[in-house]
Amino acid sequence: MNMGMGLFQEQTLKLVMTPELRQAITILQYSTIDLISYLREQATENPVIELQEAAGEVASAQVEKPGPEIDWKEIVGNRATGEYSPMKSDNSYNPLDFVSQGSVTLYEHLENQLGYVKGFTPLQRKIALFLIGNLDEKGYLEVTLEEASERLDAEPEEIEDVLVVLQHFDPVGVAARNLEECLLLQLQHLALDDDKIVQVVQHHLQDLADNRYQRIAEKIGCTVQDVQTMADLIRTLNPRPGAAYSTVETRYVIPDISVEKVGGEYVVLVNDIATPRLRINNFYEKMLSQQQSQNEAKQFIHDKLNAAMWLAKSLEQRRLTLLRVTQAIVEMQLDFFERGVHYLKPMTQKEIAERVGLHESTISRATSNKYVQTPRGIFELKYFFTSALSTASGESASSESVKRRIKALIEAEDRKAPLSDQKLSELLLTEGVEISRRTVAKYREELLIPSSAKRKRF
Structure with missing residues (x-):
């Protein structure tokens, strides 16, 4: 074999990840809310783009007939007249505009109540504001009395007196130093703090969480039924009284697709009502046709x-892809839309990819963080992709439908003799679903259902 260096000419064919292709892929995997943010960013960076918001905020410049250099009708077909508009109507109603937003923080709520307290000295008010400022988002006090004493140059006894007053503020249980104190404050407020339930809260919360009622009954000297009654009461208390005033941002879900039943058939509609219109600023368009414009500006x-x-083409491609993918899902899951979740069929992204003639990765991007509004509720598109479980008849059952069946069996069980995972496996087998005990336990945990020992009632 002749080994040596040389120059050789060779033809190859490969896919180049251009910025335009990367943009199309990025837009495809955006949800409606993310897409709105992305379009606003593009409008900020590109002076040619103008957006008309869905709520009716009209752009300052109107689009005229495009010039010969850029043919927008060719780009977006019959839908375009110099603009890309996914709007189906001029209805400016937005239900999110009518959602109230709580603006009062926990600090402001407690400070307002502090203003109604009479008899406090200036030092006591200073202590109270310091303690209020050191509450975490759950409403618990984050500093010890000793630390507060050093910071404020006050006696620990005086700080504790102020703390007792704060602990009677609304919400009940606020300014507690731990979970036990928080629960006891709420029991005192309800006048239900008898000796036995106080012992349970102070010494047996872990046993209570594990449903070890027999051990608790032996320790405090009462019946198991009494312990269970106390457990039911304790579980109605709020372990995080300050959470109602948390400033965590609320994220809303806007369905990307709607499925409606019209005349016995299911129609898929891409929900672009919230997406702003994309327009081209005619001022820059005119500059291209002016002879006196500089070459660099042109x-x-x-x-x-x-x-x-390219942005308009990517938006249209996203719309068409979502439409095709959702139509394929509806065709394959027709029994689900007609009869409910128990008839959800096993389905993979590969099956949908073969059905619509796209790559499996494209299906993954198209269904990522997307929601569909159906006559049966709002679901994430990935909800319809479930694994298969074999049945006695040789057919397959969806894992999601099996989960629902497990939940239904548990809801109908005798609470004094709850169904174990093995028993659930045997009941499902009698219905034709072959599933192991470990799989039942996994599905039960995914449904946030405790074990049979913790579900037992006495």
Whole structure:
């Protein structure tokens, strides 16, 4: 074999990840809320793009007939007249505009109540504000009395007196130093703090969580039924009284697709009502046709127009892909839409990819973080992709339908003799579903259902 160095010419074919292709892939995997944010960012970076918000905020400049250099009708077909508009109507109603938002923080709520307390000295008010400022988001006190004493140069006894007053503020249980104190404050407020339930809260919370009622009954000297009654009462208390005033941002779900039943058939509609219109600023378009414009300015505007063109194409491609994928899902899961979750069929992304003629990774991006509104509720698109379990008849059953069946069996069980995982496995086998005990336990935990020992009632 002749070994040596040389120059050789060779033809190869490969896919190049261009910025336009990367943009199309990114837009495809965006949810509606993320897409709105992305379009606003693009409008900020690209002066050629103008957005007309779905709520009716009209852009300042109107789009005229495009010039010969950029043919927008060719880009978006019959839908375009110089703009890309996914809007189905001019209805400006947005239900999220009518959702109330709590603006009062826990600190403000307690400070407002402090203003009604009479007889406090200036030092005591200073202590109270210091303690209120050191509550965490759950409403618990984060500093010890000794630390507060050193910081405020006050006696620990005086700080504790102020703390006792704060612990009677609303919400009940606020300013507690631990979980036990928080629960005891709520029991005192309800006048239910008898000796036995106080012993349970102070010394047996872990046993209570593990449903070890027999051990608790032996320790405090009462019946198991009495312990269970106390456990039911304790579980009605709020272990995080300050959470109602948390400032955590609420994330809303806007369905990307709607499935409606019209005349006995299911129709798929892409929900673009919340997406703003994409327009082209006619001022920059006119600059391209002016002879006195500088070459550098023309080139800049031309590049920005091309970027806007690719953005419009990517938006249209996203819409068509979501439409095709959802239509394929509806066709395969027709029994689910007609009869309910128990008839959800096993389905994989590969099956949908073969059905619509796309790559499996495209299906994954198209269904990621997307929600569909159906006559049976709002579901994530990935909800319809479930693994298969074999049945006695040789057919397959969806794991999601099996989970629902497990939940139904547990809800109908005798609480004094709850069904074990093995018993659930045997009951499902009689219904034709072959499933192991370990799989039943896994599905039960995913449903956040405790074990049979913790579900038992006495």
